[in-house]
Amino acid sequence: MNDTLLLGAVSYDPKVVTIWEGFQQYFAERGLPFDFVLYSNYERQVEAHFLGHIHVAWNSPLAWLQSEQIAARLQRRASAIAMRDSDCDLTSVIVVRSDSGIGGVADLKGKRVAVGAQDSPQATLIPLLVLAEEGLEPHRDFEVVPFDVLLGKHGDHIGGERDAARALLEGKCDAACMIDANHMLFQQEGTLPGGATRSLLQTPLYDHCNFTVLDDAPAEAIAKFRSLLFEMSYADPQVRRLLDMEGLKQWKEGRAQGYAMLDRAICRFGTIDPFVDQVVEKCS
Amino acid sequence: MQLDLGDLTFARGGALLVRRAILRCLPEETLAVTGRASDLAIDLRAWCRGEGHTLLRCEAGPPLDAVIAAGPAVRQRWQGAERAGGMDTIHPHPPRRWGLAARGALVEAGTPEFRFALDDKLPVWSEDAARLYAQAAAAQWDPATAVPWDTPFELPDEVEDAVVQVMTYLIENETAALVVPSRFLAQLHPHFKEVMQLLAIQAADEARHIEVFTRRAMLKRSQLGLSTAGGQASLQTLVEEPDFAIATFLLSVLGEGTFLSLLWFLQHYAPDPVTAAVCRLAAQDESRHVAFGMSHLRSHLAGEPALAAKLMNAVHKRHDALRHTAGLNAEVFDALVLMAAGSWDPEDLAFGYDAMDALLADMHTQRIRRMLKLGFDEAQAEEMSSLHTRNFM
Numbered sequence: 001m002n003d004t005l006l007l008g009a010v011s012y013d014p015k016v017v018t019i020w021e022g023f024q025q026y027f028a029e030r031g032l033p034f035d036f037v038l039y040s041n042y043e044r045q046v047e048a049h050f051l052g053h054i055h056v057a058w059n060s061p062l063a064w065l066q067s068e069q070i071a072a073r074l075q076r077r078a079s080a081i082a083m084r085d086s087d088c089d090l091t092s093v094i095v096v097r098s099d100s101g102i103g104g105v106a107d108l109k110g111k112r113v114a115v116g117a118q119d120s121p122q123a124t125l126i127p128l129l130v131l132a133e134e135g136l137e138p139h140r141d142f143e144v145v146p147f148d149v150l151l152g153k154h155g156d157h158i159g160g161e162r163d164a165a166r167a168l169l170e171g172k173c174d175a176a177c178m179i180d181a182n183h184m185l186f187q188q189e190g191t192l193p194g195g196a197t198r199s200l201l202q203t204p205l206y207d208h209c210n211f212t213v214l215d216d217a218p219a220e221a222i223a224k225f226r227s228l229l230f231e232m233s234y235a236d237p238q239v240r241r242l243l244d245m246e247g248l249k250q251w252k253e254g255r256a257q258g259y260a261m262l263d264r265a266i267c268r269f270g271t272i273d274p275f276v277d278q279v280v281e282k283c284s
Numbered sequence: 285m286q287l288d289l290g291d292l293t294f295a296r297g298g299a300l301l302v303r304r305a306i307l308r309c310l311p312e313e314t315l316a317v318t319g320r321a322s323d324l325a326i327d328l329r330a331w332c333r334g335e336g337h338t339l340l341r342c343e344a345g346p347p348l349d350a351v352i353a354a355g356p357a358v359r360q361r362w363q364g365a366e367r368a369g370g371m372d373t374i375h376p377h378p379p380r381r382w383g384l385a386a387r388g389a390l391v392e393a394g395t396p397e398f399r400f401a402l403d404d405k406l407p408v409w410s411e412d413a414a415r416l417y418a419q420a421a422a423a424q425w426d427p428a429t430a431v432p433w434d435t436p437f438e439l440p441d442e443v444e445d446a447v448v449q450v451m452t453y454l455i456e457n458e459t460a461a462l463v464v465p466s467r468f469l470a471q472l473h474p475h476f477k478e479v480m481q482l483l484a485i486q487a488a489d490e491a492r493h494i495e496v497f498t499r500r501a502m503l504k505r506s507q508l509g510l511s512t513a514g515g516q517a518s519l520q521t522l523v524e525e526p527d528f529a530i531a532t533f534l535l536s537v538l539g540e541g542t543f544l545s546l547l548w549f550l551q552h553y554a555p556d557p558v559t560a561a562v563c564r565l566a567a568q569d570e571s572r573h574v575a576f577g578m579s580h581l582r583s584h585l586a587g588e589p590a591l592a593a594k595l596m597n598a599v600h601k602r603h604d605a606l607r608h609t610a611g612l613n614a615e616v617f618d619a620l621v622l623m624a625a626g627s628w629d630p631e632d633l634a635f636g637y638d639a640m641d642a643l644l645a646d647m648h649t650q651r652i653r654r655m656l657k658l659g660f661d662e663a664q665a666e667e668m669s670s671l672h673t674r675n676f677m
Contacts, residue, residue, distance in 0.1 A: 085355075086333050093326055180330035183323070187295030194296045199323045202344075234336070235360035237394020249336030249357040 004033040005221040007211075008045045008054035011038040012156035015245050022242040026232070032224050041152025042119075043275055046070070049214065050283045056081075056225065059212045060154035061121045061262050066272050066279075067212050068256075073280045080210035080254030081222065082229050086247050087208040088258065091180045092122050094131070094201040095165070095192070100174060105134045105201055111174035112143045114164035119271070120155025121262045122208070123164065127177035129265035130203045138269075145173045158182060165191050175200060207258025285309050289319030289348075294327035302328070306337065306354045314340060315352045324348040364393035369475060376405045378475035387475055400473040406587045407529050410580030413478035420485045420572050425565055427496050433503075437556040440627065446619035447559055449509035450550065451501035453616045455494050456511055457543065457677040458566075460519040461573070462490035464535050468528050482576055489569040496562040503558060514609035515616075518675035521602050529584055529591060530598040536577025538599070538668075539677040540570050541654050545647045546676055553624040553639065578654060585659055592660065596668060603671040612674050647676070 005027075009020055020036040027034035037054055039045040042063040049057045050070055059067060064080060071078040094113070096102045102111070108131065116123025124146070128138045138144045145167065149159035161178040165186050168176035178186070183199070186192040211229075213222055229251040232239045243249060266272050287305045289298045298319065305315050317328065325344035332339045336355030343349040369375045371388040380397035402408050410416075439447070469483040501508055522539065525531040547567035554560035585591050617640070622628070625636030648669050655665035 085336055089329075089333065091326065091329060093323075180326050181334060184295050184299075184327040184330045187293070187327075188299075194293060199326055202326050233360065234357045235363040237364060237392070240361065241394060247334070249355060 003221070004035050005056065005218065005225055006054045007034065007036045007056045007058060008048060009036055009038055009058040010042050010045055010060070010153055010156065011040060012153040019242055019245050022238075022245075026239065026242070027225070027228055030228055032221065032228060034225070042066070042154050043152060046275075047279050047282070049212070050074070050279055052216075055213065055217050055221070057212045059210060060156065061206070061208050061210075061259055062119060062125070062154045062266070062272065064210055064212055064256075065259055065263055065266060066276060067214075069272065069276045070279050070283070071214060073276065074283055077215040079213050079215075080256050081213055081226055082251050082254045083207065083210040084246065084248035085250050085252050087210065088252065088255075089205040090122065090208055091205060092127050092130075092177060092203045093180055093183050093199045094127055094175050094177050095168060095183065095197045096175045096200045097168060097171075098196060098198050102174065102200060105131060105136060108136055108142050108175055108200075110142060112145050112172070113138075114145045114147060114167045114173040114176040116146075116160035116164055116177065117148050117151055117153070117155045117157070118146050119151060119153075120160060121206070121265075122179040123155050123161045123177050123182075125265040125269065125271060126203055126206060126261055127201075129261060129268060130201065132268060133264075134201075158185075162186065162191055169193075169196060204261060205258070206261045207255065210254045285313060286316045287318070289317065289321065289324065291320050293321040294319075294324050294331065298324065298327070299331055302331070302352070303335075306352065306358060309354055313354075315354070317348060317350045317352060319348045320346050322346065325350065328352075361392065362390070365390050366393070367391070374405055374409060375475060378403060378473050382473075382475060384474050387477055398473075401471040402468060402476075402528055403473040405476070407584055408472060408476050408479050408580065410479065410576060410583055412576065412579035413476075413482050416572055416576050416579070417478050417482045417485060420482065420489070420569075423568065423572075424485075424488075425492070427492050427499070430565055431496055431499075431561045432557050433499070435557045437558070439504075439555050442628065443555050443622060443626065444504050445509075446622040447555065448501045448505050448507075449615050449619040450623065451497045452509035452511065453515065453613075453619075454497045454566075455501070455508075456515060457519065457539075457675075458490045458493040458497065460522050460677060461535060461540060462487050462494065463523050464525075464531055465490075467523075468531065471528075479580070486573050486576070489573070493562075493566045493569070496565065500558050500562050509619075510613065510615050512613040512615075514606075515613055515675050517609045518606055518673045519677060521605055521673075522677070525598075527594075527598075529581065530595060532577045533581060533595045534598060534602060535677075536573050537581065537654055537658070538651060538672050540577070541574045541650060542647045542672065542676045544570050544574060545643060545650055549620075549639070549643045549646075550623070553626075555623060555626060574654070578657065581658055592658075592664075596660075596664060599668045599671050602673065606673055606675075612676065 009016060024034050042060050045057055046063050046066045048054055067078040118124055136142055147160040147163040149157050161182050164176040167173045232251060234240050234243055234249050285305055287301060289301060292298045302317060309315055325342050325348050328350055329339055329342055332352060336357040338353040340351040340353050368382040368385040368389050368391050369387050381395055382391055383395050383398045385391045465483040466487045472480050474480055522535050544567055547563045551560050551563040554563060621636040621640050624639035625632040651669040651672060652665040655668060
């Protein structure tokens with residue numbers, strides 16, 4: 001790689017191209033040579049990161065944990081250097097029909113619980129962990145009904161959660177898992193009509209995406225990248241357009257403490273073990 | 285500040301109240317929110333995160349007990365915003381960045397630029413535009429009820445054929461009169477709102493004219509009349525004229541001005557009440573179109589006297605382009621004579637010819653009168669009127 005800072009991102013939506021083209025221009029105008037590579041799934045991106053194809057990865061929370069575990073196994077170090085304000089302190093909810101008679105988590109025993117994509121932290125892994133920690137083991141104590149939309153994108157695509165919400169309303173399942181922002185969106189857009197559903201459970205807080213770098217990242221370029229990110233102001237109309245598309249108001253310092261719950265989930269369900277083994281073997 | 289949402293859910297109205305309250309908070313002031321609806325805490329947290337606000341406290345309850353510190357984004361969005369001019373102040377060259385915003389609206393910085401080709405006040409603006417638009421809006425008529433379609437009448441076959449031929453010709457010409465303003469309408473900066481509205485209603489007028497002329501033609505017949513190559517060649521020079529001032533001059537002042545004489549002629553000699561009504565209604569509308577063309581060309585000529593030579597050149601150029609075409613087709617001319625005559629009786633036909641002569645003379649006189657009003661001298665007006673297309677429009 002030359003002096004250009006190379007970022008990897010996953011193309012979960014066509015707007016991703018517009019966003020990173022815009023950021024590329026923003027960085028270039030401020031003296032940071034920057035380019036990006038789009039991957040169709042996070043696993044490909046994480047592997048490419050460890051193979052040295054990119055310097056920075058715009059990672060989902062699951063991709064962050066994959067990177068963290070692979071780095072540990074390879075005696076390397078992964079760092080979360082920045083994240084969106086909207087990546088901090090998320091929650092997920094488990095929603096039931098208002099007239100279902102389900103009054104508590106224990107009532108889900110023997111029921112059908114709709115989740116998002118199998119690799120979605122917010123609509124599958126974290127809600128299932130919370131249920132498991134409350135004593136209801138997925139697949140054993142209740143049926144898990146997955147709505148897999150764009151597997152490999154770690155739930156970035158909203159489609160799986162919307163399908164789960166619709167399945168709940170149609171009576172095809174007894175509960176549905178979704179991120180809190182989508183819960184609000186589905187009510188506003190009418191997918192969940194007013195009064196038709198209620199929340200059975202809200203998870204504790206967790207964090208979402210971050211920019212991940214490995215210990216061999218070019219320090220000077222990364223420092224410049226971070227500083228330019230933090231200089232982005234919502235008051236700047238050119239930047240605002242990009243921030244709106246990416247769903248944030250300002251960039252914040254990266255932090256790793258918001259992933260503990262997801263970490264427990266993947267340990268419990270063994271979600272990423274085969275992938276981590278595979279990349280470790282390839283990079284050893 | 286305190287806000288109680290009562291039993292309102294957040295997703296179905298509560299968000300509006302919270303957003304409104306946050307906008308009313310003073311800088312550094314926090315907003316305390318209470319409410320009894322279920323899931324309030326869940327939705328409020330998600331909303332605050334998306335809007336960039338900080339949730340200082342959030343006890344789900346119920347009742348909800350939350351405190352919000354507003355983030356800067358809500359005010360940052362409107363930094364650098366500007367008014368798209370004043371409500372009643374016409375900018376000489378409105379910026380592209382105002383786009384489609386209503387004149388006087390507060391436009392967010394970073395709004396995409398629109399490339400409106402007609403973005404100079406001088407060539408398009410008329411102080412009369414608002415008055416003429418209001419007049420046009422008030423004078424809209426319903427084709428279904430404004431014309432006595434059901435009045436019984438019978439005409440000799442050949443007179444009916446003549447009416448059908450004239451209607452066919454009128455439809456073709458009114459189509460040109462619809463297409464030309466529509467083309468410019470799409471290029472006009474919306475800052476010139478009144479002109480935009482006027483052009484739009486002008487196009488709508490022509491749409492109605494096409495409707496009523498078609499309906500009259502088909503009242504007793506199952507087929508329309510003839511459309512000639514020469515007639516269409518003449519109209520093509522109008523439709524393809526790229527310059528707004530020239531197109532307006534050729535279409536509205538010379539073309540529709542000439543058509544006014546024709547429509548009043550047809551109303552006068554109409555052999556039946558339906559023909560008389562559709563021509564009268566169309567003439568009333570056309571007089572507004574001529575008035576607007578005159579009004580804004582007067583303003584334009586006052587601000588740019590060199591435009592006069594450009595308009596004269598355009599008349600010459602059009603005349604040269606049409607020199608080898610037939611002009612008004614014989615079938616239309618004959619049909620007009622027959623309509624005025626009322627029959628094939630030789631005495632009646634002689635009267636019809638006299639009436640046509642009088643019509644042509646009136647068209648010429650009215651064209652000259654309008655050009656004198658625009659500031660051309662008599663010789664120039666006489667020459668330009670003589671060179672005007674024999675196809676009338």
